[in-house]
Amino acid sequence: MRRPYDPGMGIEDLLGGRDLGDVKKAVGFVMENSDDFEKLLILVRGLPDDAVGFIGKLPELLKTIGSGLADAGEQAAKAAGALVGDDGEGGARKALAGSATTMHAAKDRLKEASGMLSGLAGELDKIPGIGDAAAKKLNDGSGQIGEVATEVESLAGNLQDLSGILAGVGDALKGLGTKLSESGGSVKTLLD
Incomplete structure (x- = not known):
């Protein structure tokens, strides 16, 4: 449900209560690194559909690998x-x-x-x-x-x-x- 415009509202209210300084930092970061973000977007677009799901599984896979290495060390x-x-x-x-x-x-x-x-x-x-x-x-x-x-x-x-x-x-x-x-x-x- 959209709130009606209230002339007494500040820009922080329009941004969901976020501090305007934080928003400026985030926008500045994106602008400074826009070339890198563009490369990342091109890379992600070029990945097969199931690759994004695989990337999401990486933390769990790394935990498994870490545990396996530690267990192998203990057995050795x-x-x-x-x-x-x-x-x-x-x-x-x-x-x-x-x-x-x-x-x-x-x-x-x-x-x-x-x-x-x-x-x-x-x-x-x-x-x-x-x-x-x-x-x-x-x-x-x-x-x-x-x-x-x-x-x-x-x-x-x-x-x-x-x-x-x-x-x-x-x-x-x-x-x-x-x-x-x-x-x-x-x-x-x-x-x-």
């Missing part, structure tokens, strides 16, 4: 924790390093056993008649135990190498988690 940090623990020395890395240490100790025991068998073979070899055959078998067994000890040592080295690789992967995942979380937070702040 959890994976890093599982691989190397919170201190960089735990998780799967610690288990592998512990296994390598145990295998090194087993290797040392096997080499000791091999040495004992070899020594016993030397003593048996001194017994005439039956000592030669028994000594040969003990020496063969000693050699096989020595070979097992060498393979256990090699496996222990591989476990230590794998532990170091996991440490590198864990550090990379921690860094990735931090960057993803930061990116997610940055996207979210665009909308706040």
Whole structure:
């Protein structure tokens, strides 16, 4: 319903109660940037009909992207924790390093056993008649135990190498988690 003209009305009343200074600023802004507004209008007119609706959905899409990045960062940090623990020395890395240490100790025991068998073979070899055959078998067994000890040592080295690789992967995942979380937070702040 239109109000009838009242000669006592000021221009502020005609503008819906807005301050004339604010209206002047708005008109001045539009006039100063009219070229940019014209470019924007041409751009919007050239967009397909569904593009304007898509632009309206951008804030929600950015929120989803931000949340997804932050969640991915959290999952990467959890994976890093599982691989190397919170201190960089735990998780799967610690288990592998512990296994390598145990295998090194087993290797040392096997080499000791091999040495004992070899020594016993030397003593048996001194017994005439039956000592030669028994000594040969003990020496063969000693050699096989020595070979097992060498393979256990090699496996222990591989476990230590794998532990170091996991440490590198864990550090990379921690860094990735931090960057993803930061990116997610940055996207979210665009909308706040």
